Amino acid sequence: MTNYEAVIILNPNFSSKVDIFISDFESLLKQNSFSITKTEDIGRRQLSFSINNHNKGHYLIFNIKGDATKLIDIENKIKYYESIIRHLFLVVKEHSLEKSQLFIDTQSKRNESKSNEEKIPESKSKESNDDKKTASEDENIEKKDSSDLESENTKEDS
Amino acid sequence: MSKYELPKNFDYKNVNLLKQFITETGKIIPARVTGVSASNQRKITRYIKIARFLALIPYTDMHK
Missing domain, CATH: 3.30.70.60 (Ribosomal protein S6/Translation elongation factor EF1B)
Structure with missing residues (x-):
């Protein structure tokens, strides 16, 4: 045996x-x-x-x-x-x-990937918020630019 | 003087441990580099070869 x-x-x-x-x-x-x-x-x-x-x-x-x-x-x-x-x-x-080390490793990896999957939608929503922020910032910058131009125009006028 | 502290019982299933003793290309690192004892090096070599057969560790980095 x-x-x-x-x-x-x-x-x-x-x-x-x-x-x-x-x-x-x-x-x-x-x-x-x-x-x-x-x-x-x-x-x-x-x-x-x-x-x-x-x-x-x-x-x-x-x-x-x-x-x-x-x-x-x-x-x-x-x-x-x-x-x-x-x-x-x-x-x-x-x-x-x-339990063998291989079993433990595979289980922990699986849990990691699962937790990542759960995190992804959250991060996506965050990213979308960030996008909005950047978009609004861009608008501000554009506004600033336009205001600068206007001020320059006014200066030239004066 | 061993660089790594090896556990008392380990085998081909301790993949993360064995990965420390292969190069990026998949070769087994000689004991004179790692400082592992001769008996442990023989064990490591045997287990790496088993793990390779079971596709737990690559033979080379040229696999398609």
């Missing part, structure tokens, strides 16, 4: 059907007498380079325990899954029960 960590990158088009995939994959693992200690749904992430013309991927991490011979069978089946872009099985000494 060996401890494994399975990393699976799903096709982003299938990310709405993640729950179905996870249950399917877990049943496949259980059929091959694997025990699952932890599943982590990290979610969509930007890939640092495109794989099969995909720029985003849905990351999943499974902490599993089982036999090496059975793992080959699983890998042979997984090869032909269209929903999987890339997969990797790693041997690990121990499974950590804490």
